[in-house]
Amino acid sequence: QLQLQESGPGLVKPSETLSLTCIVSGGSISSNSYYWGWIRQPPGKGLEWVGSIYYSGSANYNPSLKSRVNMFVDTSKNHFSLKLTSVTAADTAVYYCAIRISMVRGISQWYYFDYWGQGTLVTVSS
Amino acid sequence: DIQMTQSPSSLSASVGDRVTITCRASQSIYTYVNWYQQRPGKAPKLLIYAASSLQSGVTSRFSGSGSGTEFTLTINSLQPEDFAVYFCQQSHTIPWTFGQGTEVEIK
Numbered sequence: 001q002l003q004l005q006e007s008g009p010g011l012v013k014p015s016e017t018l019s020l021t022c023i024v025s026g027g028s029i030s031s032n033s034y035y036w037g038w039i040r041q042p043p044g045k046g047l048e049w050v051g052s053i054y055y056s057g058s059a060n061y062n063p064s065l066k067s068r069v070n071m072f073v074d075t076s077k078n079h080f081s082l083k084l085t086s087v088t089a090a091d092t093a094v095y096y097c098a099i100r101i102s103m104v105r106g107i108s109q110w111y112y113f114d115y116w117g118q119g120t121l122v123t124v125s126s
Numbered sequence: 127d128i129q130m131t132q133s134p135s136s137l138s139a140s141v142g143d144r145v146t147i148t149c150r151a152s153q154s155i156y157t158y159v160n161w162y163q164q165r166p167g168k169a170p171k172l173l174i175y176a177a178s179s180l181q182s183g184v185t186s187r188f189s190g191s192g193s194g195t196e197f198t199l200t201i202n203s204l205q206p207e208d209f210a211v212y213f214c215q216q217s218h219t220i221p222w223t224f225g226q227g228t229e230v231e232i233k
Binding site for chain 1 (some may be wrong): 127157160167172175176215222226
């Protein structure tokens with residue numbers, strides 16, 4: 001059973017870099033079946049997709065964050081990471097890591113997020 | 127970006143009720159819609175993918191339908207554990223986007 005666990009500082013100062021890691025257990029991050037993703041949720045608000053990365057390093061980012069976000073995969077440690085630069089209070093959120101599954105039927109391919117971490121609250125404040 | 131608009135934003139219902147939540151997309155997304163349940167303090171849980179496919183292990187009281195721009199999530203015979211927030215999400219075009227959520231409360 002795949003399990004994900006986020007780790008990282010719970011408090012980041014404005015203008016600094018938010019860094020989080022998602023540790024994968026119960027499976028290999030080098031699987032060709034999955035993309036590894038980050039989704040965030042400001043307190044009391046909705047969900048925002050941050051980005052997704054393949055084990056090869058190929059990534060997609062939300063254009064609203066693209067200039068500030070970077071993701072990495074470390075296959076030797078079976079984890080993947082998120083870095084978000086120049087943070088402001090608007091980046092305060094619970095950050096979830098999750099697996100993006102793809103399902104193929106005929107010529108169509110569907111994607112959905114399954115196997116989520118428990119989430120970690122990151123507060124941006126001085 | 128594709129906007130996903132859910133209605134209602136919240137609803138009150140009783141145990142045993144049938145509940146329907148609607149999600150409208152700002153453009154046609156065929157059947158590229160997923161539904162998630164989020165209980166307080168927990169991560170979202172996948173319920174339905176590809177508009178109408180029930181995720182393994184999810185009770186058949188949940189069902190999804192729709193295509194194009196209008197989608198529905200139906201909960202039959204509402205149970206105490208179903209009181210939560212529900213989100214739709216489109217997987218047609220990056221950036222993947224979510225609806226704002228529908229809170230199902232106990233009447």
